Amino acid sequence: MEIQIAEGQNLEKALRQFRRKVQRAGILADMRKNRRYSKPSEAKRRKAKAAERRRIRSARRREQRS
Numbered sequence: 001m002e003i004q005i006a007e008g009q010n011l012e013k014a015l016r017q018f019r020r021k022v023q024r025a026g027i028l029a030d031m032r033k034n035r036r037y038s039k040p041s042e043a044k045r046r047k048a049k050a051a052e053r054r055r056i057r058s059a060r061r062r063e064q065r066s
Helices: 011-025 027-033 040-065
Strands: none
Touching: 011 027
16 A cells, blocks of 8 residues: 655645555455464355355345335
8 A cells, every 4th residue: 555645744644544545455354354374164154154144134125125
């Protein structure tokens, strides 16, 4: 990530821009996820759980629309 700081630009504002860019890129989330090794079975279980949450959420949205 890179932020161009203009002459006389507030450093705190530039830092907020940097943090926003990092958050949007998903770098911190990726770092937290890869902080420690997870066994393939744990990764599969985590993916299945996330898919189930997405399925339930989409079913709930479909229900609200009708």
